[in-house]
Amino acid sequence: MKGFKFSAWLSTAILCFLFWLLLTWSFAPRELILGVLVSAIVSAFASRFLIHSRAFYLYNPVRLVLLVFYCVIIFFWEVIKANVSMAALVLRPKLDYKPGILRIPADPELKSDYGLAMVSNCITLTPGTITMETAQDEEGRNYYYVHWIDVAETDRDKAGEAIKGTMERWIGRIWK
Amino acid sequence: MDVVDLIATILMVIGLFFAFIGTLGILRMPDVFGRLQASTCISTMGTIFVVLSSIVYVVAHGMSGSVVVKLVFILLFVLGTNPVSNHALCKGAYRSAKPNPEPILDDYKEDDPQ
Amino acid sequence: MTAFLIGAIVCLILDRLVLYRVFRGPTAADRICAMDALDLVTALALVLYSLHTGRTIYLDIALVVALLGFVSTVFVGRYLERRL
Numbered sequence A: 001m002k003g004f005k006f007s008a009w010l011s012t013a014i015l016c017f018l019f020w021l022l023l024t025w026s027f028a029p030r031e032l033i034l035g036v037l038v039s040a041i042v043s044a045f046a047s048r049f050l051i052h053s054r055a056f057y058l059y060n061p062v063r064l065v066l067l068v069f070y071c072v073i074i075f076f077w078e079v080i081k082a083n084v085s086m087a088a089l090v091l092r093p094k095l096d097y098k099p100g101i102l103r104i105p106a107d108p109e110l111k112s113d114y115g116l117a118m119v120s121n122c123i124t125l126t127p128g129t130i131t132m133e134t135a136q137d138e139e140g141r142n143y144y145y146v147h148w149i150d151v152a153e154t155d156r157d158k159a160g161e162a163i164k165g166t167m168e169r170w171i172g173r174i175w176k
Numbered sequence B: 001m002d003v004v005d006l007i008a009t010i011l012m013v014i015g016l017f018f019a020f021i022g023t024l025g026i027l028r029m030p031d032v033f034g035r036l037q038a039s040t041c042i043s044t045m046g047t048i049f050v051v052l053s054s055i056v057y058v059v060a061h062g063m064s065g066s067v068v069v070k071l072v073f074i075l076l077f078v079l080g081t082n083p084v085s086n087h088a089l090c091k092g093a094y095r096s097a098k099p100n101p102e103p104i105l106d107d108y109k110e111d112d113p114q
Numbered sequence C: 001m002t003a004f005l006i007g008a009i010v011c012l013i014l015d016r017l018v019l020y021r022v023f024r025g026p027t028a029a030d031r032i033c034a035m036d037a038l039d040l041v042t043a044l045a046l047v048l049y050s051l052h053t054g055r056t057i058y059l060d061i062a063l064v065v066a067l068l069g070f071v072s073t074v075f076v077g078r079y080l081e082r083r084l
Helices: A006-024 A029-050 A061-090 A113-125 A156-164 A167-175 B003-028 B032-060 B065-096 B107-111 C002-024 C028-053 C057-080
Strands: A100-105 A129-136 A142-148
Touching: A006 A029, A006 B065, A061 A113, A061 A167, A061 B003, A061 B032, A100 A156, A100 B107, A113 A129, A113 A142, A113 A156, A113 A167, A113 B032, A113 B065, A129 B032, A129 B065, A129 B107, A142 A156, A142 B107, B003 B032, B003 C002, B003 C028, B032 B065, B032 C002, B032 C028, B065 C028, B065 C057, C002 C028, C028 C057
Parallel strands: none
Antiparallel strands: A100 A142, A129 A142
């Protein structure tokens, strides 16, 4: 099979088996054996889509704790702020807003595909901004193209600070 | 009605209020991009707070642990899949639909990274 | 708890409001955006109703509804982008 790696297969199989345990919520022996079989077969097909490099990167407990802390505190606070401003925009009696699509630069420390994907997903999840594309220029810098519903700042660097907030710094600590 | 039920009801009302904001945005906004931005309210605050109130209720009434796991899975699935579909739909709408308030600046058309 | 039943009914009313945009929306992207929101609100209604009745089978249905809405929205988005 093209692109098959044993470490990627093992990592995906462990993830699938944890998922199976949580969804079935029983420890009867036949369920456990069936779960091992199903997760081994499924991850043989799916591992090359899920993992490209550094298969056991996220199994480090420090990174897991950082990830949970980021999701529960930092991301939740950003979502609440953006939602309240979106509610104020929608409940206004007359809708007047200035939309725009901006090219904002990414943090140069953040190189990996997973980090870029997670930052752009978090930008999309805060109401008011949607990531349309990430692109790379000739010198290897990454950019996000973000649709912003109420453009408050036309300078690209300051707009990047306003859109990303503290999210990118925390994701940079997790994914490098 | 004891304190736990009151907390669960308050959390649910917050979630449903933001779901109502998303619905109102879908009805009121003049073009596709505004509707997409408003519908994100439903998938973040609406889902987060409704699932939180359900978790409070389930834990306080001593139901099975698998219910809590399923609720957390619903939350994680929605939060993980909704940005992907919004991103795909936004790019598709950029190719096919016409924006109603013209964007004041459009770097995507100038650079054209395709 | 009765409050959960009232919440589920409110979710169904929001469903009907979103359905107006599905019938009315000028372009295909409008309709698909409204259908995505309708899937999410239906999943929320199923969660609340399952806690009201205490039958947890509705939670599985809510999970499947949310996932199927995601798949169909991504397909139509790729189609509108003329990549499919």
